[in-house]
Amino acid sequence: MSPASSELSEQEQRRREEREALEQRGVAPYPYAWDVDAHADEILDTFDDDLHQPADGDVGEYKVSIAGRITGLRVMGGSAFFDLQDETGTIQVYVRSQDLGEDFYDEVFTELFDIGDIVGVEGFVFRTGMGEVTVRAAADFQLLAKALRPLPVVKETDEETYYEVTDKEFRYRQRYVDLAVNEDVREVFRQRSELISTMRRFLDDRGCLEVETPVLQPVYGGASASPFKTHHNALDMPLYLRIADELYLKRLLVGGFEGVYEIGKDFRNEGLSRFHNPEFTMMECYVAYKDYRWMMDLTEELLRTVATTLHDTSTVEFEGHKIDLGGNWARVPFFEAIQKETGIDLYGADADRVYDVAANELGLEEVDADMGLGDLLDEVFSETVEPELVQPTFVTDYPVALSPLAKKHREKEGLVERFELVVAGREVANAFSELNDPQDQRERFVAQARQRAAEVDEDVDPESLIDEDYLRALEYGMPPAAGLGIGIDRLAMILTGQESIRDVILFPLLRPEQ
C-alpha cells in the first residue's frame, strides 16, 4: 500500500521520480548483491598507522570494495566527496567525473543519487590534501538501494554535533532511522549484544546447558505479577505468557540436568515506566548441589567478566556515580540493612508492628493496615534501604513471606536463603537456595494463593494458582540447588549508561500512532 502522491512530501515525490529515471536509464535501483571486502574502521585503522601510509601517488595497490549509506555529500563541479557509513563507521569517498565517465557522473551520480541511498564503491585508498584517508571510486560505483524517504542529516565536527535527531517518539517509533543516524545508539545495542553473548559464554564454560522452556503456559508462576492472557484455538484453552522461567527450569533439575540456564523474554501486564517494559529479557540459571553463598561468588565473577569485556575496566559511570563491579561486594542481611538505615530492628516483628513503624515512625505513605507482612517489609526496604545502595551490594536473608520459592535459612528463624544484588539503587539480580521440600513448597503456595486472593477481589480460585505439576516434580526429588535471575535490560542500562529502559530495548512498546 503506497500513499497517494498528494500525501507525499516534495522530497518523497522527487525521490520516486528519480527512481523512475534510474530504471529508464537501465540502472537498477535495487540490485541483488555487492562483494564487500573492507569496512570503514579497518581502512581507517590500517592507514592511520604511519607504517602503512602509501607514498604519494602510490595508491594503486590499496584497492578496496566497500558498501554503505551516503550520509553527507559535497559536490564541487566535476568532483565530489561523500561520507559512506557502514556498520563499523564512516569513511569519505572521492568521486571524479574523469574516473567515472561524464555521462554517469553528470546524469546519474549528481542527479539521481541522494543522501540516504545505499551504494557500493570499488576503488583505491589514498590520503587527501587535508590528510583524510579516503577511498577514490575508480573501479566501480553502484547504487545498491534507492532511499525513497529523505534521511535526516546530522552534521558534526570534532567538537559538536548539529541537527542531531533527538525526538524520543521519532527515535522509538522509527528505530531504524535512529540507528542509521545516531552512532552512539548503535553502540549501545552492540554492547547489549556483547553483554548477552559474554554471559552465555560464561555459563557455557561452567558446564551449564542452555535450554528453552515454554513461553505459553497453562499456569503461570515463579513471580508475582499480572500476566498476559491468551487463548489456544485448537485446544480451546486459556494460556498465559510466562512471567518467569523459574518453575520450568527447576523441573529440569529434577530430570537430571545439573546446570541449566535460559535467556529469554518474560511478559508482565503492568504499567510502563522508564524501568518497566511489558516484555523484557531475563537470564535465569539453576545449578544443582550449590547454595546461595556459592551463587554470590558466581554472580560477582559473572558481572565482573561482563563489565570488563565491555569496557576493559570493571568501573562504569552511571547517573553521576562511579560504580565498581570488580572486587568483592558488600553482603548485608535484609534486617540489618533496614536497621542500619532506620535504626529500627524489624526482625521477628509481626505485620501490625511493621505497619506501625512504616506508617508512623518512618512516615511512609504507601502502606495500609491490611497489607501482608511481606508487602510491608518490602515497602520499608525499597523506600529506606534500596536507594542508598549505589555500589553493588548483596542484600541477604529475606523474610519468608517475601520469598515463596526460597529455602528456609539453615540458622535464622523466619528467614530464607536469598539474596538480591542492588546496584545504583535498583535490583539487578535475585537468587536463592532453591526450595526443594515439596511439603514446604505446597504450604507456601497455599499461603501465597490465599494472600493473593485476599488482595485481589477478583473471582479467582486460589487453588487454580497452584502449579500442581511443579509440586509433583518436586515430589520426585529435586537436588539442592542455587538459582539466579538477572534482569538483562536493567543490567544493560547500567553498563551502557542509559537512564531509560526504552534506550536499551530496540523496539519498546508505544501506543499506536494516530
Place this chain on the structure above:
RNA sequence: AGGCUCGUAGCUCAACCUGGUAGAGCAACGGACUCUUAAUCCGUGAGCUGAGGGUUCGAAUCCCUCCGGGCCUACCA
C-alpha cells in the same frame, strides 16, 4: 490511572509570556565550482502550526476536549 510538560516544513529549532499575513539553519530544487569535510557562493520552492471545538474583528499564541510523547507519582516479589 493522577500531576507537570511538550507537539510548528523531511530534520533541528524560532515566533507563544504580551493575539495582528509563520521564520531560520540543514535537507530539497535551479545555477557556479575537479582535494571538500557543518564545503562555499547566488537564486527558488516548501506548512491544515497533532486533531476538534470555544473566546475574539483577528488564534501557532488565550480557554476546553481528545490524540501522541517525555518526566514524576501510582501499579509493580
